[in-house]
Amino acid sequence: MGLISRGFTSKRDTTETKLPPGQYLTKDFPVLSAGPTPRVSLDTWAFSIANEAGESKQWDWKSFRALPSEEFTVDIHCVTRWSKFDTAWEGVSLDTLLQDVKTSAGFALAHSYGDYTTNVPLADLRDGKAWIVFKYAGKELAPEHGGPARLLIPHLYLWKSAKWVRGISLMTSDKPGFWESLGYNNYGDPWREQRYWGDV
Amino acid sequence: MAGTAVLGRRLSWLVGTVTEVHDETPAARTIVFDVPDWPGHVAGQHVDVRLTAPDGYSAVRSYSIANAPTANRVEITVVRIDDGEVSPYLTQTVAQGDQLELRGPIGGWFVWRPAQTEPVQLIAGGSGIVPLMAMIRTRALAQSNAPFRLLYSVRNPESVLYAAELRECSRDVSITFAYTRTVPDGWPTPPGRIDAAAVAAHTWPANAAPQCYVCGPTPFVESAADLLRAAGQEPGSIKTERFGPTGG
Amino acid sequence: MDRSAQTFLDGNAAAGELRDIFVLELSTATTQCASCGKIAAFAEARVYGMEPGLIARCSGCENPLMRVVKSSGRVWLDLRGLQFLEVPTSSV
Numbered sequence: 001m002g003l004i005s006r007g008f009t010s011k012r013d014t015t016e017t018k019l020p021p022g023q024y025l026t027k028d029f030p031v032l033s034a035g036p037t038p039r040v041s042l043d044t045w046a047f048s049i050a051n052e053a054g055e056s057k058q059w060d061w062k063s064f065r066a067l068p069s070e071e072f073t074v075d076i077h078c079v080t081r082w083s084k085f086d087t088a089w090e091g092v093s094l095d096t097l098l099q100d101v102k103t104s105a106g107f108a109l110a111h112s113y114g115d116y117t118t119n120v121p122l123a124d125l126r127d128g129k130a131w132i133v134f135k136y137a138g139k140e141l142a143p144e145h146g147g148p149a150r151l152l153i154p155h156l157y158l159w160k161s162a163k164w165v166r167g168i169s170l171m172t173s174d175k176p177g178f179w180e181s182l183g184y185n186n187y188g189d190p191w192r193e194q195r196y197w198g199d200v
Numbered sequence: 201m202a203g204t205a206v207l208g209r210r211l212s213w214l215v216g217t218v219t220e221v222h223d224e225t226p227a228a229r230t231i232v233f234d235v236p237d238w239p240g241h242v243a244g245q246h247v248d249v250r251l252t253a254p255d256g257y258s259a260v261r262s263y264s265i266a267n268a269p270t271a272n273r274v275e276i277t278v279v280r281i282d283d284g285e286v287s288p289y290l291t292q293t294v295a296q297g298d299q300l301e302l303r304g305p306i307g308g309w310f311v312w313r314p315a316q317t318e319p320v321q322l323i324a325g326g327s328g329i330v331p332l333m334a335m336i337r338t339r340a341l342a343q344s345n346a347p348f349r350l351l352y353s354v355r356n357p358e359s360v361l362y363a364a365e366l367r368e369c370s371r372d373v374s375i376t377f378a379y380t381r382t383v384p385d386g387w388p389t390p391p392g393r394i395d396a397a398a399v400a401a402h403t404w405p406a407n408a409a410p411q412c413y414v415c416g417p418t419p420f421v422e423s424a425a426d427l428l429r430a431a432g433q434e435p436g437s438i439k440t441e442r443f444g445p446t447g448g
Numbered sequence: 449m450d451r452s453a454q455t456f457l458d459g460n461a462a463a464g465e466l467r468d469i470f471v472l473e474l475s476t477a478t479t480q481c482a483s484c485g486k487i488a489a490f491a492e493a494r495v496y497g498m499e500p501g502l503i504a505r506c507s508g509c510e511n512p513l514m515r516v517v518k519s520s521g522r523v524w525l526d527l528r529g530l531q532f533l534e535v536p537t538s539s540v
Contacts, residue, residue, distance in 0.1 A: 001252060001256050001258075002213065002250055002252040002258055002301050003215060003252060003300070005251040005252050005289070005298070005300055005301075006293075006299075007289070007293045007294075008289050009253050009255075009257075010253050010259075011285050032500060033496050034496050034501070035496055035503065035505060036510060078500075080499040080500055115511075115512070159500060179500060179501065179517070181526075182501065182515055182524045182526050183501075183519065183522070183524035184500065184501075184517065195519065196517075196519045196522070210467075210471045211464075211468075246460075246463075246464070248464045262461065303464065303467075304464070306460075306464045306467060306473075306475075307460045307473070307491075308463075308473045308475050309458075309459070309475040309476050309489055309490075309491030310458070310460050310475075418457070439491075440458055442456070442457045442461070443457075
């Protein structure tokens with residue numbers, strides 16, 4: 001540990017009992033970026049799901065927004081140690097999007113506008129656990145938070161919730177994404193504090 | 201140990217003792233450190249400051265070094281971000297005699313050395329003045345004759361850092377202020393951002409072949425560097441240093 | 449797709465973080481992007497991060513030149529985006 005700085009204390013609230021281990025509570029919504037923020041026009045936006053046979057289903061903005069959507073409130077947890085409670089979203093459940101997709105794949109890789117990717121077991125996208133969200137706190141999702149639409153998987157660390165998502169590939173074998181290929185945990189459960197490689 | 205000389209030196213945390221603090225503006229404070237093992241620095245370099253709480257929590261921030269290189273002395277100027285974690289501590293709590301950890305000097309690109317003789321164009325946005333002030337001070341200390349111009353974009357007259365010292369050195373360095381929100385009484389132009397007209401009127405023309413240094417928040421630096429390129433400056437002669445949202 | 453470029457810092461800004469790993473100062477190093485071939489000072493790279501990781505991207509094509517992830521006790525480094533890195537050393 002470094003030299004103690006007289007009178008310096010953390011402003012971080014780590015006392016809240018609803019927090020996963022090692023997290024602190026924030027009221028802000030910090031923005032972390034791994035690259036330039038893509039500005040995707042709704043005229044050209046598209047989202048697709050491709051199964052392991054390469055067959056894909058695609059939605060443009062109009063057909064995507066015509067799908068039934070849900071409003072829900074969840075806590076989110078970032079691997080950089082902040083957590084934010086009671087965030088309100090609106091989006092389309094992955095159950096809805098996967099409904100007519102024929103697959104026996106076990107794994108999914110989400111792709112974003114830009115070069116970002118992240119992998120999750122397909123089971124973690126099903127059963128009401130994941131959405132493609134387009135509204136936050138009642139407003140259209142801002143580009144810095146992943147708008148027009150982002151993946152949201154609140155039970156995993158937030159790097160799994162790919163911003164500016166444009167597609168999901170379903171795969172029979174796992175493929176590490178942008179961070180998972182460089183030290184970050186392949187699964188990323190905040191309650192088990194799975195931050196880095198080897199955290200179980 | 202030839203190998204050691206080639207590989208350089210691993211940077212370690214050094215203990216600096218605060219010898220002086222003074223306010224530059226209501227929101228900005230200069231902190232002067234005495235660092236016994238300081239290896240010396242070049243104008244434009246920065247230093248990391250590490251704060252550690254009693255529970256082991258630590259925060260590191262990078263600051264431009266404000267002073268000309270003199271033995272064992274490191275000065276930084278910190279602008280307070282009210283909801284920040286580090287800048288309120290450095291601008292309100294730190295006092296003479298306190299000891300903090302420093303690591304540096306860091307950076308070798310955005311630097312001015314007294315051996316340079318070409319004209320120099322400095323463009324500062326807000327607290328981006330700090331490393332440029334180190335260049336102005338180094339020029340004076342080294343008794344350099346390199347012709348310097350400074351274009352300093354700042355919110356209002358009250359936010360000008362080093363105001364008295366800049367007035368002093370305006371005999372040697374051509375200084376132009378560009379106020380973005382409020383101008384002093386009787387100022388000839390309304391407040392506004394630096395534009396092509398300001399660049400044409402107050403910076404070296406391209407045929408003077410100046411070395412340009414631009415420092416400030418990222419959008420400011422983007423815009424100023426674009427204006428310099430549009431005015432015909434060689435892209436390779438424009439060095440930039442962007443301040444990020446580092447969490448204060 | 450229009451790209452905003454308001455969030456990155458210069459290669460300089462990464463220098464302190466990288467001095468934890470490299471004993472050499474990288475901001476004066478010369479890089480060649482393995483993707484577009486642009487040769488530039490590392491200081492001219494566009495740096496994103498530093499959390500959850502540091503990404504230095506080519507100022508020409510935005511391809512990642514270098515990715516760095518740090519945890520307590522370990523650091524991971526991806527240099528696939530660099531064709532070469534030329535680092536000035538002090539003469540012996």
